[in-house]
Amino acid sequence: MTTIPSLGYSIEIGDLLQGSLSKLLSEEFSTRKKVIICDENTHENCVPYLTTSIDELANAEIIVLPAGEENKILEICAQVWEALSEYKIQRNDIILNVGGGMITDLGGFVASIYKRGVDYMNIPTSLLAMVDASAGGKTGVDLGVYKNQLGLFSTPRLVVCDNIFLGTLPDEELLWGKAEMLKHGLIQSKEHWLNLKTKPVKDITIEDIAVSVAIKNEIVKADFKEENVRKGLNFGHTIGHALEGFFLEQDKKAHGHCVAWGIVAESLLAAKFGTLPMEEFKEIFAHIQSEYPQIKLEPDNLTHLIELMKHDKKNNSKRINFTTISTIGVSHIDQAFSEKQIQEVLQELFIAH
Amino acid sequence: MTTIPSLGYSIEIGDLLQGSLSKLLSEEFSTRKKVIICDENTHENCVPYLTTSIDELANAEIIVLPAGEENKILEICAQVWEALSEYKIQRNDIILNVGGGMITDLGGFVASIYKRGVDYMNIPTSLLAMVDASAGGKTGVDLGVYKNQLGLFSTPRLVVCDNIFLGTLPDEELLWGKAEMLKHGLIQSKEHWLNLKTKPVKDITIEDIAVSVAIKNEIVKADFKEENVRKGLNFGHTIGHALEGFFLEQDKKAHGHCVAWGIVAESLLAAKFGTLPMEEFKEIFAHIQSEYPQIKLEPDNLTHLIELMKHDKKNNSKRINFTTISTIGVSHIDQAFSEKQIQEVLQELFIAH
Numbered sequence: 001m002t003t004i005p006s007l008g009y010s011i012e013i014g015d016l017l018q019g020s021l022s023k024l025l026s027e028e029f030s031t032r033k034k035v036i037i038c039d040e041n042t043h044e045n046c047v048p049y050l051t052t053s054i055d056e057l058a059n060a061e062i063i064v065l066p067a068g069e070e071n072k073i074l075e076i077c078a079q080v081w082e083a084l085s086e087y088k089i090q091r092n093d094i095i096l097n098v099g100g101g102m103i104t105d106l107g108g109f110v111a112s113i114y115k116r117g118v119d120y121m122n123i124p125t126s127l128l129a130m131v132d133a134s135a136g137g138k139t140g141v142d143l144g145v146y147k148n149q150l151g152l153f154s155t156p157r158l159v160v161c162d163n164i165f166l167g168t169l170p171d172e173e174l175l176w177g178k179a180e181m182l183k184h185g186l187i188q189s190k191e192h193w194l195n196l197k198t199k200p201v202k203d204i205t206i207e208d209i210a211v212s213v214a215i216k217n218e219i220v221k222a223d224f225k226e227e228n229v230r231k232g233l234n235f236g237h238t239i240g241h242a243l244e245g246f247f248l249e250q251d252k253k254a255h256g257h258c259v260a261w262g263i264v265a266e267s268l269l270a271a272k273f274g275t276l277p278m279e280e281f282k283e284i285f286a287h288i289q290s291e292y293p294q295i296k297l298e299p300d301n302l303t304h305l306i307e308l309m310k311h312d313k314k315n316n317s318k319r320i321n322f323t324t325i326s327t328i329g330v331s332h333i334d335q336a337f338s339e340k341q342i343q344e345v346l347q348e349l350f351i352a353h
Numbered sequence: 354m355t356t357i358p359s360l361g362y363s364i365e366i367g368d369l370l371q372g373s374l375s376k377l378l379s380e381e382f383s384t385r386k387k388v389i390i391c392d393e394n395t396h397e398n399c400v401p402y403l404t405t406s407i408d409e410l411a412n413a414e415i416i417v418l419p420a421g422e423e424n425k426i427l428e429i430c431a432q433v434w435e436a437l438s439e440y441k442i443q444r445n446d447i448i449l450n451v452g453g454g455m456i457t458d459l460g461g462f463v464a465s466i467y468k469r470g471v472d473y474m475n476i477p478t479s480l481l482a483m484v485d486a487s488a489g490g491k492t493g494v495d496l497g498v499y500k501n502q503l504g505l506f507s508t509p510r511l512v513v514c515d516n517i518f519l520g521t522l523p524d525e526e527l528l529w530g531k532a533e534m535l536k537h538g539l540i541q542s543k544e545h546w547l548n549l550k551t552k553p554v555k556d557i558t559i560e561d562i563a564v565s566v567a568i569k570n571e572i573v574k575a576d577f578k579e580e581n582v583r584k585g586l587n588f589g590h591t592i593g594h595a596l597e598g599f600f601l602e603q604d605k606k607a608h609g610h611c612v613a614w615g616i617v618a619e620s621l622l623a624a625k626f627g628t629l630p631m632e633e634f635k636e637i638f639a640h641i642q643s644e645y646p647q648i649k650l651e652p653d654n655l656t657h658l659i660e661l662m663k664h665d666k667k668n669n670s671k672r673i674n675f676t677t678i679s680t681i682g683v684s685h686i687d688q689a690f691s692e693k694q695i696q697e698v699l700q701e702l703f704i705a706h
Contacts (some may be wrong), residue, residue: 074427078427081502081503082496082497085499088664112505114502114503115502115503116501116504116505116506117506138469140469143434144435144438148469149467150434150466150467150468152469152470153469311441
């Protein structure tokens with residue numbers, strides 16, 4: 001069990017039965033109501049393990065939401081709030097969010113706003129949620145096609161990442177998480193990048209997960225409100241989120257692939273118009289291409305993609321800001337590129353020639 | 354102009370043209386978009402004064418909401434968020450909430466959650482909002498009959514209370530605000546109570562308002578998250594909010610009267626079952642009775658009222674907690690009374706004999 005101290009709470013990585021979850025529930029929350037928020041999938045695959053192996057959760061109220069990022073919306077929150085009111089949940093009760101990023105993002109948001117804040121814990125059950133959502137305190141839901149437009153910074157009481165939950169996930173879903181882990185290597189640790197690059201997604205270990213969580217955790221501890229260094233975590237995401245929004249509009253889901261190809265595109269920006277050596281770009285491109293299906297666009301999609309980037313909450317006024325890398329393992333925030341430069345890169349990577 | 358420093362922002366009380374509003378808008382927010390959130394009434398009576406006398410607001414986007422506490426709901430927030438997205442409002446733009454407590458509560462909530470937080474300023478235009486909502490950072494909306502079930506603690510950039518806006522308000526609405534001011538006197542300052550008691554509501558001065566704001570501000574600065582002393586401000590509100598919820602269910606609005614009579618009822622609890630001298634109760638009763646219309650209930654309403662109190666977010670488990678006073682000007686938090694005692698008091702005050 002690796003325990004990573006974060007902002008007023010711990011992230012435990014390993015066997016959840018060996019950690020502090022059960023103790024916390026049986027001591028501080030012994031007389032309090034427990035609510036589990038999950039989706040249809042984790043209700044079937046993960047929640048029974050928790051309610052049968054942890055006595056304190058045997059009688060928890062369970063709120064089951066429809067699965068899928070398209071349900072990370074305010075209307076679903078409203079239903080959860082109604083349910084919490086019906087269960088007469090009070091300020092000092094406890095909510096456990098059991099699921100992927102959709103559940104931990106939405107559940108954290110729901111808890112932070114209900115009666116001006118109820119304690120919650122996160123038990124991420126996807127690789128992506130473990131390495132991306134377990135540290136950082138970002139909670140929120142989508143508004144139309146715009147991701148995470150509503151939300152707030154708040155911190156859970158405890159996060160537990162147990163890879164027992166990863167066993168049943170398809171490779172494709174594990175790849176979504178691996179894209180974030182590759183990013184952690186590219187912006188901060190060449191060693192992590194080199195280690196992950198040679199490793200099929202099924203072979204990722206709990207120690208690899210702990211390395212990624214530790215990298216992210218150090219960054220968010222230094223800059224919780226994303227005023228400076230935390231922007232480093234946006235590497236790959238300005239273009240990645242625009243791609244994701246674009247495919248979401250067309251009812252196609254492709255998160256992991258979008259971020260992976262966003263990493264490639266922003267690396268190419270850095271190589272062509274920044275200081276990243278072209279051979280390092282080629283190393284990044286070759287690896288991502290070997291694991292992630294190629295993304296294809298039509299020429300007349302490009303203007304719309306750039307519009308989506310402009311709307312991204314990371315941008316003020318009319319400049320489009322990026323985080324870039326100057327070499328694998330070293331990142332730089334607030335690097336502006338022109339629409340023409342971005343178009344050139346998108347054209348080169350995603351339009352059939 | 355009285356300036357009261359609060360938690361990272363100032364509350365200015367007096368002529369808003371003499372304060373820092375215009376300077377802040379023309380300096381820090383000179384290139385930023387401005388959005389005014391108001392209701393139909395303040396749109397007609399207050400917003401024109403702002404947009405014509407402050408150059409920086411001449412081109413502000415204006416979002417007009419339907420007036421009334423019954424619109425302090427999530428569905429209205431969703432419409433405002435959609436509008437902010439359409440106006441492409443970014444994190445570093447500024448929202449001005451111009452209205453009564455419904456607008457400042459909802460507008461603060463909307464701003465605090467949009468893109469994980471946009472700066473906002475409050476310009477309360479009712480006496481109640483000036484003395485109650487200007488300090489304390491509570492934002493939120495109602496969920497069904499339960500008041501402020503959704504919300505968070507957040508702070509505006511600036512609050513300006515200018516009594517130019519009070520001129521057009523009917524006496525009844527001023528009385529709602531006076532009830533909170535009387536409460537400030539009862540829990541903290543006998544002098545403030547005695548001063549207000551002799552003063553018709555139309556004669557309340559900007560200095561009286563400043564005294565109330567200062568009392569509330571000192572309390573919330575000492576205990577922002579309402580873990581101890583801030584509960585003192587709940588005096589009159591446990592019963593007051595239950596009465597309000599009860600009348601809201603019946604589509605009757607009666608906020609100020611409910612809090613005023615909640616003060617009487619909780620004073621009677623303190624006199625009969627605590628240490629408040631009966632003659633001080635009589636002084637409180639006589640004054641409130643002289644200004645606020647009598648509230649009348651049926652015997653079979655009492656059980657339901659107590660159910661509403663139990664659901665109040667201030668209560669954990671099954672006890673009903675109150676703030677009481679031991680003498681005018683001295684309050685005590687976390688005083689539990691039994692359902693029987695509460696019934697007895699409600700019976701004595703509100704059921705025709």
